[in-house]
Amino acid sequence: MQTAFESWIHPAPPSEGGGLRVVPGGFHIDPIRPVDRAVITHGHADHARPGNASVLATPETLAIMRERYGAAAGATLQPSPYGETLRIGDVTVRLVPAGHVLGSAQVVIEHRGQRVVVSGDYKRRADPTCAPFEVVPCDLFVSEATFGLPVFRHPPADREVARLLDSVRLFPDRAQLVGVYALGKCQRVIRLLREAGWDAPIFLHGALGGLCGLYERLGVPLGPLVPATGLPRDAFKGQIVLAPPSATADRWARRLPDPVVGAASGWMRVRQRARQRGVELPMIVSDHADWDELIDTVRDVGCGTLWVTHGREEALCHVAAGMGIEARALALVGFDEEGQGETADDPGAGDAA
Template sequence: MKVCPEGLYVEPGGFYVDPLRPVERAVVTHGHSDHARPGHAHVLATAGTLAIMRQRLGEGAGAATQTLDYGEAIRIGDVTVRLVPAGHVLGSAQVVLEHAGTRVVVSGDYKRRFDRTCAPFEPVPCDVFITEATFGLPVFRHPPDLGEIDKLLHSLSIFPERSHVVGAYALGKCQRVISLLRAAGYDRPIYLHGALEPICKLYESFGVPLGELRPATVAAKEELKGALVLAPPGAVADRWARRLTDPVVAMASGWMRVRQRARQRGVELPLVISDHADWDELVQTLDEVAAPEVWVTHGREEALVHHATQRGIRARALALVGFEEEGA
């Protein structure tokens, strides 16, 4: 395997994993825009990822596409390829590569928390594990998800006259927040900024129930009084939000652990809800896959490389450019 300007190249198979530039053959782990780029000639991914790519990229989703179900094996060149769940968003997958008696697993983005909106992460023992490290510092230890949702519900109860607007990424975070709210017993309509509606409908078409959702951008001002509204992080303070009554501004992101980020964005109610593994979960995953060699990419690489080295694991930082949590 080689790190090329286009991204991670699997030479015996003649394909790239999550390439950054248009290539002839791409295996795509999930639909976030820093992993699913437009313009590839051939794309292999799960049905969920391909549906997301078609919705977001249209014809740019790939001149030719092929669906690979979780656990199904396919031969590409001299490499056997399987996709297993990554627990990140709908359709997200780890790429399991086997060649000449060696198994390499490319994690893509992943989380280890229970999530009703996508298949749970499956650790795969391997010889080389290529892991993300978005929150690869010991300071990042995410609190329980339902505890953060309880904060939101408590705020709704003590400020019933105020609208609550929650910034959430369109793909994955929005649907997860809705699912957590439903699991906590919130059965009222949830209002959506128009940019969030298409992905929510796509999730529902894949059998993910989200309850009653209503468009926020055309709702009457009185209807939104005391309501819960979800919007993309960058749209929380846009002109459409003027119809919200004295809004409580919340943000759902693992970055809300960093108080300065919350203050810079004018967030009154930070909710530490992440779709990425935290430090303890990254370490747990290294233990479970038991790979003697680990490559760390797109995140806080140095700390996890140091930790792995201290544990007797051969570790290196790939320093791939162009990957980040969508919307960060």
């Protein structure tokens, strides 16, 4: 008889650091308050928080945390490349690609013959800015469910980017202003534009420059990028400008000539969401698994038990139960599902989705 997973891995209350605690390894995965030992799945601000004593993550994720938090990224930073197996306490730990953003990892933990995969956030689609998701068969799969309803089916991202380029052609006297999350979505949209043949400089809000520079240093070429500051209004006509979602409807945008406001997010699938945010060009480009990908992944990993960390857990649990999988919603706190922080200057504003 197998031991219950809960005896060695379980959600920790926020007062004890939050995230998932792996007892025999003595660490938390994606804690929300500082802990002694943290394993971080990826660099988004709701998963990678500052102030932990020691941090284990992929080299790329650590670089992102240093870019954002400086010395507060953690007292000791231990890089672990994809595929390396480490012994920590009474468990082995291996990071494998999650396909979410550059450096994003699933945490594969083995303990007394049981294998647990904590996916962090993930997607199954191709992304030119990060390594693709790797299927690791396991006994317990810990999944996100940000888009865990059957209304969320993301169309191909290149088609959405083609719509942006159509809009450029249609409105040569207007700027195209696209709201993108600073980490991941921004660089993915830039790469998709380059692949679609857009070689012109792309203009950036000040909050996006740092991470773009880091991506380039980490080997993701992005082409010519220009800060969208100090230029006459006419310089933006017929150009593409990227900014955090919160800036697209704020004073910052007043510098642009009658901008076509776009947003690149999985939430753009729902019209009312787009309209509420004043989005004229909704682009359904998501770094999260859509409904079909969530179910395919649960099937692919062949788990007997599924835990759902955050998002619309009930629908995914409902379907998993129908597949004969024991499914449970963890309702972990602290994850930013919407990514709709209002201030543009908040470094972590709106990373999700």
